[in-house]
């Protein structure tokens with residue numbers, strides 16, 4: 001049968017989609033790039049926050065619209081939304097042919113066949129290096145999920161309820177996957193998980209993210225390693241010294257801090273304070289001077305006053321992040337924060353988000369003035385999806401899909417291919433992105 005797969009949400013979901021696709025292809029099915037030509041549409045949903053839930057429901061409804069004219073078309077929903085709202089979806093959208101949770105990825109083959117899922121509560125799932133998988137990312141980069149689930153208790157977050165407790169893959173399994181990917185020609189390995197710095201602590205033979213990075217870094221060849229989703233208290237001196245001494249490891253840390261005011265952080269169930277975070281950032285910059293820092297923050301959390309917000313504004317001004325994601329609080333049932341009062345109005349939260357982004361934009365414009373004219377190493381991503389006839393590239397300080405990009409407009413553009421390592425000289429700063437001339 002011809003199957004059209006729609007993958008929504010974060011890179012962790014992307015890996016799940018790739019595992020489902022691997023199982024489907026192994027079972028002899030084919031991919032349909034056009035949903036209108038598919039026998040089956042599979043939507044791997046996201047259910048983290050309200051906007052993601054709406055996007056997932058829209059995708060399900062669009063597929064069911066196609067089914068109206070083609071009754072033989074089957075529509076399967078999988079992923080975080082279905083894990084979270086399985087009973088509601090089954091009741092409200094009976095037209096769905098099958099619903100799979102996040103622990104039923106191999107069950108996609110039976111679901112496509114029309115068989116009922118094996119068990120209502122399957123064991124917690126985590127793929128391995130020999131699991132069938134067909135990557136849907138561009139060929140030169142790949143995500144490696146080092147762990148699944150989360151055992152922290154951030155009061156706003158539904159992930160532990162959806163994905164289950166934190167569990168790590170054994171180091172040997174991850175190294176085998178990395179070796180396979182490098183042998184396939186992948187040039188950038190991106191380590192992901194809900195909480196990557198907690199890696200290995202749960203294993204019978206405990207491991208650490210530092211030791212894992214060191215082992216990956218010892219692999220021969222020309223490639224990058226990028227670590228995502230570091231928890232602030234998980235950034236140890238050992239991790240920083242492995243990163244500082246690494247040959248392949250990008251000087252890049254994504255540390256979702258969520259807020260700076262201690263009162264709000266306590267209500268969020270998170271450690272630290274703006275003061276401690278600034279000390280951490282200073283230490284990272286001392287040990288890895290060229291380190292790019294990304295964070296994400298939440299505004300409008302229940303109880304956040306103008307005073308708390310001004311604290312956050314000052315913090316962002318002082319921290320000088322290279323990349324910043326600001327989210328307005330999403331009130332999620334099944335989380336502790338759902339019961340917290342007082343709620344902040346959507347309007348205030350949106351306004352605070354705008355104000356924070358203005359602070360960040362002013363800093364990034366200043367940073368751009370310092371960067372223009374300088375040379376940076378970069379990896380070619382290929383033809384731009386946003387702008388015609390432009391080639392996109394990224395420096396080690398830019399992760400694919402979430403950070404800004406570099407548009408290569410001049411220089412040695414002939415014959416550039418995705419995955420090529422090049423040198424770029426930054427020329428212009430345009431709306432968070434840069435244009436650059438290419439050298440080799």
Ligand code: SF4
Nearest residue numbers: 150152154157159194
């Ligand atoms: S560490 Fe991240 S995934 Fe885990 S509970 Fe907190 S916000 Fe959610």
